[in-house]
Amino acid sequence: GRAGHEAAAGRAAGGPGVGAAAAPHAGRCRGAHQRGTRHRGRRCLSPHRLHLLPAALLLLQECCLQRHDPRAAAALQQNLDKKLFGQHLVSKVVVKAVRGFLNNTNAKKPLALSLHGWTGTGKNFVSKIVAESIYKRGLQSKYVHQFVATLHFPHAHSINLYKDQLQSWIRGNVSVCPRSLFIFDEMDKMHAGLIDSIKPFLDYYELLDGVSYRQAIFIFLSNAGAEKITEVALDFWRNGRTREDIQLTDIQNALSVSVFNNKNSGFWHSTLIDRNLIDYFIPFLPLEYKHVKMCVRVEIESRGYAVDEDIVSRIAEEMTYFPREERIYSDKGCKTVDAKLDYYYDF
Numbered sequence: 001g002r003a004g005h006e007a008a009a010g011r012a013a014g015g016p017g018v019g020a021a022a023a024p025h026a027g028r029c030r031g032a033h034q035r036g037t038r039h040r041g042r043r044c045l046s047p048h049r050l051h052l053l054p055a056a057l058l059l060l061q062e063c064c065l066q067r068h069d070p071r072a073a074a075a076l077q078q079n080l081d082k083k084l085f086g087q088h089l090v091s092k093v094v095v096k097a098v099r100g101f102l103n104n105t106n107a108k109k110p111l112a113l114s115l116h117g118w119t120g121t122g123k124n125f126v127s128k129i130v131a132e133s134i135y136k137r138g139l140q141s142k143y144v145h146q147f148v149a150t151l152h153f154p155h156a157h158s159i160n161l162y163k164d165q166l167q168s169w170i171r172g173n174v175s176v177c178p179r180s181l182f183i184f185d186e187m188d189k190m191h192a193g194l195i196d197s198i199k200p201f202l203d204y205y206e207l208l209d210g211v212s213y214r215q216a217i218f219i220f221l222s223n224a225g226a227e228k229i230t231e232v233a234l235d236f237w238r239n240g241r242t243r244e245d246i247q248l249t250d251i252q253n254a255l256s257v258s259v260f261n262n263k264n265s266g267f268w269h270s271t272l273i274d275r276n277l278i279d280y281f282i283p284f285l286p287l288e289y290k291h292v293k294m295c296v297r298v299e300i301e302s303r304g305y306a307v308d309e310d311i312v313s314r315i316a317e318e319m320t321y322f323p324r325e326e327r328i329y330s331d332k333g334c335k336t337v338d339a340k341l342d343y344y345y346d347f
């Protein structure tokens with residue numbers, strides 16, 4: 001799920017840098033008639049400067065979300081129902097968590113979601129859909145910040161620098177827009193010290209140095225616990241039970257213990273879990289042959305071609321599946337489907 005990395009790299013140019021944090025994005029209103037104060041629940045800053053901007057430019061300005069628009073939660077549900085395949089647990093929990101949080105005017109802590117699962121099962125995809133439900137521009141929004149451990153924090157010897165930069169980036173952006181969204185990809189490759197440095201922001205403080213983080217949303221993505229999730233799914237399959245019978249409780253306890261005990265995942269060192277700072281563990285099930293076919297169809301349609309079921313089956317069959325005997329789950333989920341399609345169509 002490396003989609004959007006370039007955007008992330010561009011936005012956090014030079015890392016979530018000191019300079020950038022010193023001048024975080026200012027939210028401004030759309031349209032001069034809004035007088036630069038509030039509009040549709042969005043906070044708009046620097047009203048005295050509005051007259052300096054041409055009207056056309058003002059129309060393009062994005063505002064920080066202030067009050068929740070109930071249509072956003074409905075859109076989130078619809079998008080997940082329509083676009084996300086084979087993840088009944090994810091849709092249910094994500095919608096509940098995000099809707100509940102956005103509606104809560106008295107949240108005691110920021111929302112922290114931890115998305116776990118096999119590669120290519122939709123973790124980045126879901127983060128993108130959540131971002132789009134809050135901000136129209138989704139991952140491109142100036143209030144949405146995406147970090148990829150190996151891209152933004154690659155050197156262990158620079159951890160202290162990264163810590164300072166990350167903290168001032170979060171502080172700077174939340175002071176400008178309390179409803180900021182931070183997405184951390186590859187959490188299992190993130191240095192424990194860096195995870196610890198985010199900890200204060202996730203806690204129950206009313207204010208930290210005059211800033212409240214209680215409206216912010218943090219989404220953490222990792223492959224940690226994927227084996228455990230697969231074990232549960234496989235157990236159901238071997239017992240002839242349907243995938244949709246899997247309940248959150250079947251996975252959740254095993255998952256939090258396995259993530260916590262896994263020495264290779266950054267979480268192990270950290271006190272995020274220990275201190276109950278993660279609100280929801282969200283398991284992504286491994287995708288089956290039929291889900292891969294659904295992804296292929298979407299990809300063909302998105303390129304403007306009519307769906308040819310022959311090609312759909314051929315591409316799905318080209319993917320590799322595990323366990324070796326039963327060959328049920330796609331090794332790469334729906335990843336690489338688009339690259340395989342290039343072979344069949346002359347673009």
Ligand SMILES: Nc1ncnc2c1ncn2[C@@H]1O[C@H](COP(=O)(O)OP(=O)(O)OP(=O)(O)O)[C@@H](O)[C@H]1O
Pocket residue numbers: 001002003083084085086087117118119120121122123124125126222223287295333334335
């Ligand atoms: N469950 C799914 N339903 C629909 N499409 C999916 C699903 N899972 C993956 N895809 C498609 O495959 C692409 C790659 O998936 P994504 O990047 O979300 O995987 P990931 O779980 O983040 O993987 P990784 O752990 O490797 O980062 C998505 O952009 C989407 O097009």
